[in-house]
Every structure is written in C-alpha cells, then in structure tokens.
Amino acid sequence: AQRVTQPEKLLSVFKGAPVELKCNYSYSGSPELFWYVQYSRQRLQLLLRHISRESIKGFTADLNKGETSFHLKKPFAQEEDSAMYYCALLIGGADGLTFGKGTHLIIQP
C-alpha cells in the first residue's frame, strides 16, 4: 500500500530563514503529489501540486522520483507561514488522498 512520510512533527525557524519541509512517499507507480496547508482551525487548502510546477506564496516543491521525495521549500519564511502542512499522494482513480501525518511549522519573529 502507498504511504507518505513526513519525518518532522514540528519545525521551528526564524522569520527570514529558509524553510524545508520534508516529504517522502512509497508507491511503485506514478502518483500525483500535493502539499496542503491548514491555518489554525481552518479547512485544508491546496498549496501546491507537482503537475503544475507553480510557486504559491513563495513555496516550491520538486518531485524527485529517484529519491521518492517531494520536499516543500521557501527561501525566506514569513510569520504568516505558521501552519500545519500536509503532504498527500493520489494514486489515480477515484481513491482519496493518502496523507502524511503533517508538520507543524512555527515561524518565530
């Protein structure tokens, strides 16, 4: 079965510092990868998906099939980036997303 691993439960960095949230996946086929963000007590919102290769709110993520990773990066963290971040995988068909356990990102002033 497919699996998504986010090794950091909590990541704390200072404002202006670079941020990297790690995501690794296990699946033998070609999945779609996503990053979702959840601000305090709000619904999940799509941040990025690998097929669009776009940058949202300064975040980027590159799918590395050799390392089965989809790390989320931002060069200069801002306080409003503080949130829960979930990496998710979709293997196709009508199945739902498989989520990692999430990383709580805290940006300190």
Add this chain to the structure above:
Amino acid sequence: NAGVTQTPKFRVLKTGQSMTLLCAQDMNHEYMYWYRQDPGMGLRLIHYSVGEGTTAKGEVPDGYNVSRLKKQNFLLGLESAAPSQTSVYFCASRRGLAGHEQYFGPGTRLTVT
C-alpha cells in the same frame, strides 16, 4: 458558490448515541470523501463516493456508514458512537480524476464522552 459546507460545526455525543454529519457541495462534483483528522495521525479516509448512489470504503471505515442519495450531499453516520470516534471530520469533493483538486469543507469537531 459556498463550496463545500458541513453541518454541524461542533457536536458532543455520549457513548452509544447516533448522529449524522452532512456534507453539501454546490460545485456539481462527482466525487466526495469523508476523512477524519486526529493529532499525530494526519487525515485518514473513511468512505468515499464516485457518484450519486455509490459509496466505497476507505482506510478506516469501521463504525461508520455513508449515503449519497443526491449528488450534492454526502452523509456520514455513526450508529453507536464510541470515544475512539472523537475526531475532526472533514468532507471533500472533486470534479473528476487526474489533475482535479480536492476541495475541503470546514470540518466538524465531534467529541464522544
């Protein structure tokens, strides 16, 4: 468009009670999903539906039932609530398959005492 809405927002149940959570979407999406979110566990899929009148089991279906009598609504039922079902429940929908984003509802916070 309201997007994906969920009712109720909060609920407290006693063990053994039953309740139904309602998810509604006004985007004419075919696919709908119910997830539960627990601390340290991320989101896990409970049940999903690929269209009106269809349902399928997800990763953690035990203790829940679902129905999709109308395309816009997806109901999640707890017949006999247990403390282990204390969670935040999120509904999601999406238009189609590959490349289509899942849109999430605001969540229902359920506590079972």
